[in-house]
Amino acid sequence: MFSIYRSQTALIPLNHTWEHADADLRDAIVQASRRVDKQLQNSPHEQGESREEGTRILFQAPLAVTFEVDEPKKLVRILRAWAFGRATSRDD
Numbered sequence: 841m842f843s844i845y846r847s848q849t850a851l852i853p854l855n856h857t858w859e860h861a862d863a864d865l866r867d868a869i870v871q872a873s874r875r876v877d878k879q880l881q882n883s884p885h886e887q888g889e890s891r892e893e894g895t896r897i898l899f900q901a902p903l904a905v906t907f908e909v910d911e912p913k914k915l916v917r918i919l920r921a922w923a924f925g926r927a928t929s930r931d932d
Contacts, residue, residue, distance in 0.1 A: 842881050842909070846918040853922035854903070861923075865902065869923060872903035880916045884909045901925060 888898030
């Protein structure tokens with residue numbers, strides 16, 4: 841089982857969305873985050889799509905994360921997390 845590390849810097853884009861989100865979007869972000877955690881704890885190398893320099897990207901609407909896997913340490917580092925889609929671009 842892998843541990844997941846999220847730095848404050850990696851969460852800046854998601855925090856911005858959170859601050860402006862309504863209750864429904866916040867709930868969707870929380871649920872998506874839980875799904876991401878489950879996926880990355882068990883088999884992170886098999887999740888999402890590969891990207892440059894050994895990173896991967898995973899989408900769980902409305903959440904997306906880029907991450908890297910440190911196999912020897914059994915650690916997944918979230919490099920960036922953000923919300924995507926129409927729900928995040930409202931002009932309320």
